Amino acid sequence: xxxxxxxSRRHFMKHMAGASAMTIPALTLGNAIRANAQTLKKNNKSxxxxxxxxxxxxxxxxxxxxxxxxxxxxxxxxxSGDVQICEHLPMTAKQMHNMAIIxxxxxxxxxxxxxxxxxxxxxxxxxxxxxxxxxxxxxHELIDQRKGSLExxxxxxxxxxxxxPGFLGMAWAPFAVNSNGRVxxxxxxxxxxxxxxxxxxxxxxxxxxxxxxxxxxxxxxxEILNKTLNLMTSDQMQAFKVEQEPEPVRERYGATNFxxxxxxxxxLVEAGVxxxxxxxxxxxxxxxxxxxxxDTKLPELDRAMSALYEDLEQRGLLQDTAxxxxxxxxxxxxxxxxxxxxxxxxxxxxxxxGAGMNGGIAIGATNGDGTRVDTQPYSSQDVMASVCKxxxxxxxxxxxxxxxxxxxxxxxxxxxxxxxx
Amino acid sequence: MFDGRGLRFIGRAVAALxxxxxxxxxxxxxxxxxxxxxxxxxxxxxxxxxxxxNERIRLAWKDYGIKPSKPATDGEWCRRVHLDIxxxxxxxxxxxxxxxxxxxxxxxxxxxxxxxxxKYTEEYARNMTTIWTNVLIxxxxxxxxxxxxxxxxxxxxxxxxxxxxxxxxRMVEELISATGSxxxxxxxxxxxxxxxxxxxxxxxxxxxxxxxxVFMGLxxxxxxxxxxxxxxWKQRKFWEMNAFFRxxxxxxxFNPGTRDITGVQLIxxxxxxxxxxxxxxxxxxxxRNGLLKVAYPVFVDGSSISRxxxxxxxxxxxELAKMVAGSEYTQKAIVNRTWAHxxxxxFTKPIDDMGPHNPATHxxxxxxxxxxxxxxxxxxxxxxxxxxLSEAYSLSSRTTxxxxxxxxxxxxxxxxxxxxxxxxxxxxxxxxxxxxxxAQNASGSYEQQEDTKREWLRQFVIAFGNDxxxxxxxxxxxxxxxxxxxxxxxxKRAVSTDKGGFLWNIAHGDLSNTKKINFLFExxxxxxxxxxxxxxxxxxxxxxxxxxxxxxQDLWWAVLNSNEFIINH
Numbered sequence: 002x003x004x005x006x007x008x009s010r011r012h013f014m015k016h017m018a019g020a021s022a023m024t025i026p027a028l029t030l031g032n033a034i035r036a037n038a039q040t041l042k043k044n045n046k047s048x049x050x051x052x053x054x055x056x057x058x059x060x061x062x063x064x065x066x067x068x069x070x071x072x073x074x075x076x077x078x079x080x081s082g083d084v085q086i087c088e089h090l091p092m093t094a095k096q097m098h099n100m101a102i103i104x105x106x107x108x109x110x111x112x113x114x115x116x117x118x119x120x121x122x123x124x125x126x127x128x129x130x131x132x133x134x135x136x137x138x139x140x141h142e143l144i145d146q147r148k149g150s151l152e153x154x155x156x157x158x159x160x161x162x163x164x165x166p167g168f169l170g171m172a173w174a175p176f177a178v179n180s181n182g183r184v185x186x187x188x189x190x191x192x193x194x195x196x197x198x199x200x201x202x203x204x205x206x207x208x209x210x211x212x213x214x215x216x217x218x219x220x221x222x223x224e225i226l227n228k229t230l231n232l233m234t235s236d237q238m239q240a241f242k243v244e245q246e247p248e249p250v251r252e253r254y255g256a257t258n259f260x261x262x263x264x265x266x267x268x269l270v271e272a273g274v275x276x277x278x279x280x281x282x283x284x285x286x287x288x289x290x291x292x293x294x295x296d297t298k299l300p301e302l303d304r305a306m307s308a309l310y311e312d313l314e315q316r317g318l319l320q321d322t323a324x325x326x327x328x329x330x331x332x333x334x335x336x337x338x339x340x341x342x343x344x345x346x347x348x349x350x351x352x353x354x355g356a357g358m359n360g361g362i363a364i365g366a367t368n369g370d371g372t373r374v375d376t377q378p379y380s381s382q383d384v385m386a387s388v389c390k391x392x393x394x395x396x397x398x399x400x401x402x403x404x405x406x407x408x409x410x411x412x413x414x415x416x417x418x419x420x421x422x
Numbered sequence: 423m424f425d426g427r428g429l430r431f432i433g434r435a436v437a438a439l440x441x442x443x444x445x446x447x448x449x450x451x452x453x454x455x456x457x458x459x460x461x462x463x464x465x466x467x468x469x470x471x472x473x474x475x476n477e478r479i480r481l482a483w484k485d486y487g488i489k490p491s492k493p494a495t496d497g498e499w500c501r502r503v504h505l506d507i508x509x510x511x512x513x514x515x516x517x518x519x520x521x522x523x524x525x526x527x528x529x530x531x532x533x534x535x536x537x538x539x540x541k542y543t544e545e546y547a548r549n550m551t552t553i554w555t556n557v558l559i560x561x562x563x564x565x566x567x568x569x570x571x572x573x574x575x576x577x578x579x580x581x582x583x584x585x586x587x588x589x590x591x592r593m594v595e596e597l598i599s600a601t602g603s604x605x606x607x608x609x610x611x612x613x614x615x616x617x618x619x620x621x622x623x624x625x626x627x628x629x630x631x632x633x634x635x636v637f638m639g640l641x642x643x644x645x646x647x648x649x650x651x652x653x654x655w656k657q658r659k660f661w662e663m664n665a666f667f668r669x670x671x672x673x674x675x676f677n678p679g680t681r682d683i684t685g686v687q688l689i690x691x692x693x694x695x696x697x698x699x700x701x702x703x704x705x706x707x708x709x710r711n712g713l714l715k716v717a718y719p720v721f722v723d724g725s726s727i728s729r730x731x732x733x734x735x736x737x738x739x740x741e742l743a744k745m746v747a748g749s750e751y752t753q754k755a756i757v758n759r760t761w762a763h764x765x766x767x768x769f770t771k772p773i774d775d776m777g778p779h780n781p782a783t784h785x786x787x788x789x790x791x792x793x794x795x796x797x798x799x800x801x802x803x804x805x806x807x808x809x810x811l812s813e814a815y816s817l818s819s820r821t822t823x824x825x826x827x828x829x830x831x832x833x834x835x836x837x838x839x840x841x842x843x844x845x846x847x848x849x850x851x852x853x854x855x856x857x858x859x860x861a862q863n864a865s866g867s868y869e870q871q872e873d874t875k876r877e878w879l880r881q882f883v884i885a886f887g888n889d890x891x892x893x894x895x896x897x898x899x900x901x902x903x904x905x906x907x908x909x910x911x912x913x914k915r916a917v918s919t920d921k922g923g924f925l926w927n928i929a930h931g932d933l934s935n936t937k938k939i940n941f942l943f944e945x946x947x948x949x950x951x952x953x954x955x956x957x958x959x960x961x962x963x964x965x966x967x968x969x970x971x972x973x974x975q976d977l978w979w980a981v982l983n984s985n986e987f988i989i990n991h
Contacts, residue, residue, distance in 0.1 A: 129833035162894035202980035222985035
């Protein structure tokens with residue numbers, strides 16, 4: 002078992018001992034100390050967020066209004082579940098028994114930055130506190146299940162930056178990679194004994210600065226150094242290499258960034274990563290929306306998203322993996338003068354599936370032209386609470402912000418009952 | 423949630439009033455600590471504006487019962503002032519010259535030197551150009567496929583403007599009103615057009631939003647579609663402001679026979695109005711209830727101009743540029759932005775949201791500094807000098823029991839009782855590594871050097887791909903950054919032991935071992951090594967079996983990778 006730096010973990014550990022023999026101060030390396038990775042338990046829970054950056058028009062995708070003035074040109078098709086979806090998602094249609102559409106999302110943030118923050122955290126932006134995002138919260142709560150066996154970051158963002166860890170601290174920041182899975186600068190090209198001597202020297206300078214009470218940034222830096230060293234020497238980095246997958250599998254996910262990202266998400270979940278976010282951008286369609294959807298965006302989504310569900314199910318992982326699909330908001334029912342749709346948060350859809358949540362159903366409904374939610378409206382908090390429940394994370398979990406203020410997980414959102422009935 | 427927000431807003435407003443109240447009741451030069459011990463008067467170097475800052479900042483300390491940290495060491499102060507003004511750390515030579523000086527006004531002298539001496543003009547202009555390019559077009563502006571923005575074009579304009587000390591109000595006016603070609607070398611080149619060339623889609627919604635946000639500190643983007651609940655700015659205002667941009671167009675030229683854009687011309691032309699009547703050229707917008715409304719060009723303060731869409735009656739963008747440049751909002755916004763640059767936090771968070779719903783922590787100070795700046799013909803260097811010479815800027819970043827509560831990370835409003843840590847920007851790291859390894863005069867023209875840097879910077883940018891050009895950087899203290907510092911090409915070059923290179927020269931020079939180690943610490947951290955650090959350096963020498971170059975390489979790698987190096991402290 003050789004890792005990318007050509008250094009096996011066991012070999013590396015042996016040389017750490019060599020470094021301390023040089024009487025350079027002893028090192029603490031967090032996870033690196035725990036040399037023999039345990040085999041991952043099958044019931045590890047994970048979550049994958051498919052983030053549709055820009056705000057996808059959900060009434061053209063999940064909640065069609067054929068015949069309405071606002072309806073647009075697309076027709077609904079039947080699916081393997083008890084719902085209809087857009088005709089341009091034929092492969093996804095065969096996976097709908099695994100997925101629930103929440104059609105009564107109603108939120109207030111129709112600005113990209115604010116919507117992105119709100120949908121990722123369950124909180125509206127506030128100048129005085131930075132809330133942790135989905136990935137930070139979920140990985141923070143699920144990491145203990147891994148019993149120290151995870152050597153790579155617990156929160157990976159593929160093809161986008163996600164949203165930061167807020168007051169949970171830099172240790173829970175997303176590890177951002179491109180969908181090609183190439184992680185830059187992994188290789189130091191010096192022998193491991195010398196690397197450890199460098200690290201010992203670095204640690205001495207680092208600690209000196211921390212002890213001078215200059216604030217959190219100094220400590221965060223040291224923590225990231227540990228994680229970086231851990232990752233540089235881990236075989237689990239193989240999980241990023243989607244090119245190791247057989248050709249038919251890669252083909253099934255699609256030769257697109259999003260396809261590769263979804264495939265990487267499956268590999269990362271298999272490797273024990275609790276939270277992966279895969280970004281598909283380009284939904285901000287103020288002009289020419291329906292041709293773009295039909296020709297490029299929906300086919301790309303269809304192939305990759307259906308492959309992810311199918312693959313996880315076949316591998317028996319879907320029952321322990323929650324999958325969310327959402328953007329920062331949706332788009333206006335009204336079609337504007339440029340054949341586009343603008344920002345709209347008042348009535349829209351997200352989808353969730355896996356991790357024991359009920360599939361094949363639509364929850365809630367909008368009115369005839371999609372301008373209003375006619376049933377109980379749901380919020381970002383409610384979706385987050387439901388996902389947490391599916392992952393076995395207690396909704397009584399409370400975080401303490403840096404100012405000492407207690408904050409309930411998912412901002413006190415209510416579980417959407419139909420998902421678990 | 424809503425209640426919490428409301429309460430915090432009230433808390434902040436009260437704090438702001440308290441500060442204002444004390445200011446009105448007459449400014450004592452010294453504030454008493456909670457235990458009643460008086461602070462010694464703070465040096466103002468003979469500048470009334472510095473005195474003003476010191477007084478106002480001290481009053482807030484008094485209100486909140488906070489004690490300031492001790493002054494930073496000479497080395498720390500010298501390092502941060504170089505980083506903040508020039509965008510790089512001081513060279514070892516510059517450091518020793520400053521630390522070794524016994525002149526009582528050496529701080530004022532160094533600041534004057536960095537800001538006004540010719541030998542630093544290029545570096546100052548480069549740093550400000552970097553900062554303003556990111557403000558005006560973002561980190562990814564100009565790197566999009568078939569972009570309408572020329573990043574080098576904007577940078578050329580900014581560099582000239584900063585090198586020539588162009589008054590800020592004139593720069594604002596030029597950026598908003600510019601016409602001409604966006605690409606250097608093209609006939610009729612005017613790099614300033616690049617602020618707007620790519621913001622005109624959707625009837626100039628981005629041009630409207632960014633002009634208000636960047637220059638006036640007003641966040642209006644939400645009001646494009648609806649009246650904002652927490653913002654006094656109404657939907658009508660957005661479209662009245664937007665009406666100023668409707669004579670403007672970006673004309674593309676293509677490589678013959680292809681769709682590849684070779685350049686963009688920003689022009690003004692007659693606007694017929696959406697109703698087709700150029701004498702009353704109006705803009706339509708839709709209320710949430712579907713009602714269609716009409717807007718004409720009216721500035722934030724209510725000043726209106728001719729409704730005609732004919733250029734000969736009114737050049738709408740030109741009129742807007744003048745009004746923005748002369749606006750009090752603009753005056754306050756630039757004070758806030760500049761303050762935040764040097765102090766780590768502004769008077770509002772975020773710094774470009776200064777509407778009435780978001781009161782400043784030190785309102786009188788913003789107000790007064792804005793007036794002073796106007797009095798000094800919008801010379802940004804004067805404003806910088808006042809801030810950098812202030813007591814608050816001179817304090818150590820080491821917190822004490824008297825001011826640990828002053829931590830904006832805890833959600834507190836900043837009181838500036840100690841220097842706030844912040845990580846270098848990627849560009850600062852790049853330039854600092856060049857200086858630390860004496861490679862700043864490497865071969866290549868200015869443009870070639872900038873190209874190399876731009877190429878390196880691209881790895882950190884993540885664009886979110888939406889109509890607002892929102893983006894993030896992975897140069898944010900996370901693992902990719904640490905990997906780059908551990909193993910990346912830039913650091914590899916910095917720690918190279920090639921014959922004739924930086925480390926080789928030190929190793930083969932005639933300095934004593936101790937002095938070699940000192941040299942590295944001074945070059946990167948602006949201080950001498952501790953006893954333990956010298957100790958470990960000597961152990962490295964043993965481990966490398968006496969190969970001094972290799973041992974220095976290990977040490978230099980560790981120094982450059984440390985928190986102390988990358989954090990402006």
